[in-house]
Amino acid sequence: MQPILETRSLTKVFHRGSLLARDRIVAVDSVSFTMRRGEVFTLAGESGCGKSTTARMILGFEQPTAGEIVYGQDEERWHPKVWYTQRIQAVFQNPFETFNPLRKVEGYLFETVHNYKLASSRAEAVELINAKLEAVGLSYGEVQGRYPSEFSGGQLQRISIARSLLVDPSLLIADEPVSMVDASIRMSIVNLFRRLRDELDMGILYITHDLATAYYLGGRIAIMFRGQTMELGPVQEVLMHPRHPYTQLLRESIPEADPRKKWRGRITIAETEEEEYLRVGCKFAGRCPKVMEICRRQEPQLVDIEGVQVKCHLYVDKLSVKEVS
Numbered sequence: 001m002q003p004i005l006e007t008r009s010l011t012k013v014f015h016r017g018s019l020l021a022r023d024r025i026v027a028v029d030s031v032s033f034t035m036r037r038g039e040v041f042t043l044a045g046e047s048g049c050g051k052s053t054t055a056r057m058i059l060g061f062e063q064p065t066a067g068e069i070v071y072g073q074d075e076e077r078w079h080p081k082v083w084y085t086q087r088i089q090a091v092f093q094n095p096f097e098t099f100n101p102l103r104k105v106e107g108y109l110f111e112t113v114h115n116y117k118l119a120s121s122r123a124e125a126v127e128l129i130n131a132k133l134e135a136v137g138l139s140y141g142e143v144q145g146r147y148p149s150e151f152s153g154g155q156l157q158r159i160s161i162a163r164s165l166l167v168d169p170s171l172l173i174a175d176e177p178v179s180m181v182d183a184s185i186r187m188s189i190v191n192l193f194r195r196l197r198d199e200l201d202m203g204i205l206y207i208t209h210d211l212a213t214a215y216y217l218g219g220r221i222a223i224m225f226r227g228q229t230m231e232l233g234p235v236q237e238v239l240m241h242p243r244h245p246y247t248q249l250l251r252e253s254i255p256e257a258d259p260r261k262k263w264r265g266r267i268t269i270a271e272t273e274e275e276e277y278l279r280v281g282c283k284f285a286g287r288c289p290k291v292m293e294i295c296r297r298q299e300p301q302l303v304d305i306e307g308v309q310v311k312c313h314l315y316v317d318k319l320s321v322k323e324v325s
């Protein structure tokens with residue numbers, strides 16, 4: 001089956017600071033992946049690794065500096081603009097920012113129906129809105145006449161998802177959709193994504209720094225660090241048998257279920273961010289427990305090891321050993 005979305009060496013460079021002292025930040029550095037219908041693909045990594053910038057380029061909010069995005073090969077050829085305004089829908093982190101507190105929530109739903117001309121009468125609009133709300137476990141009756149403050153964060157996030165379903169998208173981009181939602185209902189929203197994937201055959205680009213929900217969603221995952229893909233492959237394989245030292249560290253930094261225990265090996269980032277962006281060689285070399293001399297001077301290539309792509313010199317060596325034996 002043809003991919004519904006493909007990024008090819010997608011790159012975004014930002015310049016920061018004053019004209020005289022400008023920093024060049026490669027926020028997204030040659031990121032390539034494909035997505036198919038009915039598949040969850042997760043972008044994971046610490047804050048600032050380029051996840052949202054990748055999503056924003058796919059959504060057409062940012063222009064790539066280099067590389068390309070190919071939309072919708074498996075359908076009739078859509079114009080990219082049509083694709084990212086209609087076939088792709090997005091759900092963002094903070095549902096309270098999505099909705100204006102002074103405006104009734106149903107207004108957003110009717111507005112989408114109107115903008116995309118999805119119904120020819122009010123009754124038809126209500127019927128469509130109700131169907132999409134039911135798909136996320138709510139109903140029009142529960143939403144009618146109410147303001148955002150009358151809902152919980154989890155309910156608002158569901159309403160936001162229902163709104164994105166109105167246009168029957170092929171791809172849903174969910175950027176940290178549960179990070180501001182109460183832990184107790186986080187799983188119910190993650191379950192909802194699983195249902196959308198299975199029942200509507202939708203592709204879901206799931207963005208998170210939380211590996212537990214990524215694991216539960218399944219599919220494939222790309223572990224990003226400083227704009228680069230460090231490891232990419234089936235979630236089960238990448239998280240249960242991480243090859244890249246960064247993935248290993250990230251996995252160990254998942255908070256313990258037991259709150260009395262401290263976070264193990266928790267990663268701090270802020271201080272070294274600039275330095276890591278500018279580093280030649282492997283971006284992770286400064287923090288890598290397995291760093292070798294070559295890592296500091298030469299950037300490793302992404303190599304394929306049994307279906308998992310890994311960007312690490314440890315495995316470049318393994319590959320050549322394999323060839324010899």
Ligand SMILES: Nc1ncnc2c1ncn2[C@@H]1O[C@H](COP(=O)(O)OP(=O)(O)O)[C@@H](O)[C@H]1O
Pocket residue numbers: 014015016025027045046047048049050051052053054
């Ligand atoms: N509009 C922008 N201008 C300058 N730098 C930006 C801009 N947007 C993002 N960045 C920088 O790009 C990097 C990646 O950011 P982002 O994609 O938001 O990461 P994530 O979503 O993984 O937390 C960060 O260093 C961020 O500060």
Ligand SMILES: [Mg+2]
Pocket residue numbers: 048051052053175
């Ligand atoms: Mg982000």
